[in-house]
Amino acid sequence: MKSDNPRILVVDDEVFNLQFLTDLLIADHHISTAKDGLKALQLAASLLPDLVILDVVMPGMDGYEVIRALKADKTTRHIPVIFLTSLDNAQDEEKGLSLGALDYISKPFHPAIVMARVNNILELVQHRKLLEKIALIDGLTGIPNRRAYDDRLRDEWQRACRSGEPFSLAFVDVDFFKSYNDTYGHAAGDLALRKVAQTLSRMLKRSSDFVARYGGEEFAFIFPSISFQNAQTFATQACREIQGLALEHKASTAENVITISVGGATTVPARNHHLGAFTKHVDMMLYQAKEARNRAVWSFFQEK
Ligand SMILES: [Mg+2]
Structure with a gap:
């Protein structure tokens, strides 16, 4: 049998x-x-x-x-x-x-x-x-989609609020992706997104770590109970891995290959903390990273 x-x-x-x-x-x-x-x-x-x-x-x-x-x-x-x-x-x-x-x-x-x-x-x-x-898989890249991300984020946040363990979240944006599509066409753009997604997904070591396609050329990482230092190191490594794919991008003003910007933060949530305040902070980190490009910007967040 x-x-x-x-x-x-x-x-x-x-x-x-x-x-x-x-x-x-x-x-x-x-x-x-x-x-x-x-x-x-x-x-x-x-x-x-x-x-x-x-x-x-x-x-x-x-x-x-x-x-x-x-x-x-x-x-x-x-x-x-x-x-x-x-x-x-x-x-x-x-x-x-x-x-x-x-x-x-x-x-x-x-x-x-x-x-x-x-x-x-x-x-x-x-x-x-x-x-x-x-229903939980992104059709283009084969990794979890936005809906899976929303579910996982809510569950892991609640778990962290109960356990008092650190919680890390990161947003990822492919640099100058619009100009990549304009230069190389949408089929090449899709292929590039697939490669980026699979590379980010392969980097995950623990079953609790999670990456999803958030939408367009944006991805999101969730790292439950991982230290500030390890989360930050991971984000920096993610930038190197994507640059290491050496996907030609002549229109990029950052490098001549496809790169990503990563904004992330670690917090230790308590029951009265708000997930919305934390994700807003992570969004700000991504904006900072995008000002430099091909960078990971990481911070500790404490809700007031
Ligand atoms: Mg009977």
Whole structure:
């Protein structure tokens, strides 16, 4: 069995049904089973399966209560659920669907129908995951986009406010990019942006470090819990790396190759500090850097 096979949690109080569904699906799926609702909730939270197949009628906690609990918990809310039912009743189907079930499988089982419904739902899930991923990637450069940046910035800022660890942010601007496009054409401009983005992205060492295309020829770095010194060194190094690509830019008055300007700052945020005040300060640092070009300007920021 492949390790990337989808994980399915099957929940039914009857061992016969658990065994039947396991036998049917085991070839292409990781199967876990639970005989009651409480066990199902534990396993759903720890395994985070791609799909839960859930019996409606069970002693103790029934399927409706289980799906309510799954949907009430932020970590399990997105797990799709298919109900198993012998209840041949439109009202029960309606109730299940209104609680967030995606489909029904009725007992007694028809193997081909079970397989088809399970595969349909899993395909839908794959598709949704792919769309979510695409929505956060910049189409031109292949690195995270502005939306991903906004999400990450908010999350990391809140984390830093709680932890009291230093937080660094930098804005990057490609120098004289308009004149590059005017001189070499937009296709060459796109290619240059892609190279700059990939170079900046390759420089990241820790999984918590982050770079995104902010828009146009602007990029942004987020460095959680890194020292002022290390952040500043990184920014200077980024300027050298881009210059080192040696992408000819005759129209640049800074160098005869493509360069970047980086403005950044480190702060130690507290709960009453404002992200907007900090990003405004980082913006000012970028303006200063752009006055010199091919420079990184870094400062410490303390909200008053
Ligand atoms: Mg049952």
